[in-house]
Amino acid sequence: MDELDLIRTRAETVGFAPAEHLAPARERLLAAARGERRHRPRRWFWLAGASIGLAAAITAVVALTPADRVGVGAGVAHADPVKVLTAAADTALKEPAKPPRPDQFLYVKTEYAIPPNREVWLSVDGTRDSLIGSFKEGGCRNGKAPMYGTNDPRFEGKFEDCAPRRAYRTDLPTTADAMLAYLYDKEEDREGRAGYIGKAVYTLADEQALQPASYAALFAAAARVPGLTALDHVTDGAGRPGVGIEFPVSPGSDPKAKPIVLVFDATTYQFLGTTDSAVTVKTYVDEVGQRP
Amino acid sequence: MTPEDTDADDDASVIARSRHEPSLFAVIFDRHSRHIHRYAARRLGPATADDVLADTFLIAFDKRAKFDPARSDARPWLYGIATNLISRQRRAEVRELKLRLAVGPPAADEGHADRVADQVTAQALATRLDRALAALRPRERDVLLLFAAEGLGYQDVAEALGIPVGTVKSRLNRARGRVRAELGAFDLVKETSGHG
Numbered sequence: 001m002d003e004l005d006l007i008r009t010r011a012e013t014v015g016f017a018p019a020e021h022l023a024p025a026r027e028r029l030l031a032a033a034r035g036e037r038r039h040r041p042r043r044w045f046w047l048a049g050a051s052i053g054l055a056a057a058i059t060a061v062v063a064l065t066p067a068d069r070v071g072v073g074a075g076v077a078h079a080d081p082v083k084v085l086t087a088a089a090d091t092a093l094k095e096p097a098k099p100p101r102p103d104q105f106l107y108v109k110t111e112y113a114i115p116p117n118r119e120v121w122l123s124v125d126g127t128r129d130s131l132i133g134s135f136k137e138g139g140c141r142n143g144k145a146p147m148y149g150t151n152d153p154r155f156e157g158k159f160e161d162c163a164p165r166r167a168y169r170t171d172l173p174t175t176a177d178a179m180l181a182y183l184y185d186k187e188e189d190r191e192g193r194a195g196y197i198g199k200a201v202y203t204l205a206d207e208q209a210l211q212p213a214s215y216a217a218l219f220a221a222a223a224r225v226p227g228l229t230a231l232d233h234v235t236d237g238a239g240r241p242g243v244g245i246e247f248p249v250s251p252g253s254d255p256k257a258k259p260i261v262l263v264f265d266a267t268t269y270q271f272l273g274t275t276d277s278a279v280t281v282k283t284y285v286d287e288v289g290q291r292p
Numbered sequence: 293m294t295p296e297d298t299d300a301d302d303d304a305s306v307i308a309r310s311r312h313e314p315s316l317f318a319v320i321f322d323r324h325s326r327h328i329h330r331y332a333a334r335r336l337g338p339a340t341a342d343d344v345l346a347d348t349f350l351i352a353f354d355k356r357a358k359f360d361p362a363r364s365d366a367r368p369w370l371y372g373i374a375t376n377l378i379s380r381q382r383r384a385e386v387r388e389l390k391l392r393l394a395v396g397p398p399a400a401d402e403g404h405a406d407r408v409a410d411q412v413t414a415q416a417l418a419t420r421l422d423r424a425l426a427a428l429r430p431r432e433r434d435v436l437l438l439f440a441a442e443g444l445g446y447q448d449v450a451e452a453l454g455i456p457v458g459t460v461k462s463r464l465n466r467a468r469g470r471v472r473a474e475l476g477a478f479d480l481v482k483e484t485s486g487h488g
Contacts, residue, residue, distance in 0.1 A: 011441035025346035033314035
């Protein structure tokens with residue numbers, strides 16, 4: 001078996017979707033063929049998430065504490081995911097709010113239980129070229145971004161339409177309710193979507209910078225997701241000990257898929273990463289490639 | 293004229309007829325949509341794949357007048373449109389590769405003495421493979437995945453991406469070299485012998 005066989009085997013864990021799952025796309029095509037005006041395509045929610053349309057799992061309903069209660073203190077029972085996430089929200093709220101300059105870059109270093117590690121330099125205001133690992137991603141200026149790493153060399157450095165992707169987010173909700181609605185992305189059917197929300201929370205917590213109120217709202221919103229489990233004594237991807245919050249796997253996932261587990265420091269409730277990744281450095285720098 | 297009348301026709305002639313009978317383009321959808329959706333799901337996850345599928349066929353429909361009538365099979369062309377859409381989602385793809393918690397190769401036969409150890413190794417190997425794919429140059433990842441995961445030949449990959457066959461081969465070699473270097477800690481032949 002060589003690496004090509006390995007890639008093929010890995011790909012085969014994702015099979016064909018049933019025909020009815022593809023029906024909406026077929027409908028959109030037929031509507032276009034009939035010359036009907038198109039719906040604007042749905043906003044790309046750039047998180048790859050859970051499979052939907054399958055029988056929703058029955059999830060245990062967790063008794064919720066008001067998530068905006070602050071000052072949980074030292075007596076938190078680790079066995080309760082709501083209390084852990086509420087404490088994490090409280091910690092996030094106390095972080096000093098130091099907005100970066102628009103021309104700076106968010107530098108994040110992620111260490112993995114299984115290498116390689118990852119470093120990114122993301123433009124704070126989205127207008128400058130970012131660096132992801134060793135690859136450039138064009139910044140968006142006046143609605144146009146240069147393309148890098150194109151398949152066709154003729155397009156290298158040419159411009160495409162864009163919207164700036166800001167690493168420092170000032171556009172996110174600051175209450176648990178509004179944040180939860182944002183994470184579900186207009187999804188009415190919320191049954192069995194915990195795994196999707198786990199990924200969404202991780203995505204906002206690791207390589208983006210949020211204002212303290214949004215950061216707090218993120219964990220307070222997560223506390224309202226049913227079916228979570230708190231795990232004592234886990235380690236993050238760099239081996240740092242902490243308490244874990246497990247988001248159950250969405251129905252319809254591969255039978256061997258593992259749930260995502262977010263890890264928080266057991267004393268301070270600061271977000272550390274997941275059981276296989278660790279955000280070890282997160283700060284602002286002035287130049288791409290610069291390390292603090 | 294109904295879609296049933298198209299069974300014996302190749303893609304080029306169906307697409308040619310769809311210029312005057314637009315609804316016939318649904319025949320092209322029915323022939324290839326499963327593969328395009330699966331390709332997008334493998335690269336971006338199932339939720340985003342639905343959008344990629346719909347947008348791929350809307351773009352293909354708009355460009356159907358430009359389809360080369362000498363090509364009997366439209367699938368490489370559709371793979372190319374989907375790849376362009378996926379390339380706009382690079383951050384999402386790399387994130388999906390990072391978050392795809394290891395699902396290893398199928399379990400070894402029951403009774404295999406080291407089955408549990410094998411599974412642990414397989415999971416670690418799968419995770420390392422995902423990390424290696426995430427670290428590739430995007431254009432090399434495109435070639436490698438079309439070739440290895442989707443099973444397109446050199447010529448089809450070249451057609452899909454609009455690049456010469458020689459470029460396909462050199463990118464594939466570079467990508468394979470990088471992945472092998474990342475997997476270096478594993479003896480692939482030894483570690484996977486139990487998984488056939």
